[in-house]
Amino acid sequence: MSREMITTTRPVKARTGSSILLAVLAAFATTVGICGAANATGQQPQVTYQLSGSSPVADYISYQTDTGLTGQTQQANVPLPWQTQFTVTGSKVFVLSAQSPGSITCTILLDGKVVSQATANGAPARTVCTN
Numbered sequence: 001m002s003r004e005m006i007t008t009t010r011p012v013k014a015r016t017g018s019s020i021l022l023a024v025l026a027a028f029a030t031t032v033g034i035c036g037a038a039n040a041t042g043q044q045p046q047v048t049y050q051l052s053g054s055s056p057v058a059d060y061i062s063y064q065t066d067t068g069l070t071g072q073t074q075q076a077n078v079p080l081p082w083q084t085q086f087t088v089t090g091s092k093v094f095v096l097s098a099q100s101p102g103s104i105t106c107t108i109l110l111d112g113k114v115v116s117q118a119t120a121n122g123a124p125a126r127t128v129c130t131n
Helices: 016-035
Strands: 046-053 057-064 072-079 082-087 095-110 113-130
Touching (some): 046 057
Antiparallel strands (some): 046 095, 057 072
16 A cells, blocks of 8 residues: 655745835844934935943943044043034944043944943943944
8 A cells, every 4th residue: 555645836926026025124224223224315424422430430331333544542631521423424333431530421323313321330430322
């Protein structure tokens, strides 16, 4: 007695067009999520880094920008409050870190809106903001 296996197959439909559209939308959403929405006028987003604290001076700060070979800047003995601004070209990850005695607060603003803020306390206090 032999048993026959019957298998049915369904034709595979090509979904190339919808897959490409989905990939493009995902890429767009990721870019907007990292950089924030470039405003409707097509201008590049403006990033502001800010530091404030209970001490008049931060021992050490480090931050990521669009300028220079690596885009990373470090400074020591920085008077507080401190602020710097730059215009974003392309998608970037923003990072600001600082160390200071007492308390220290870092803030990242994108087109004037706070996107990251953190406060640390200690001796020394170390804080990091990312977006």
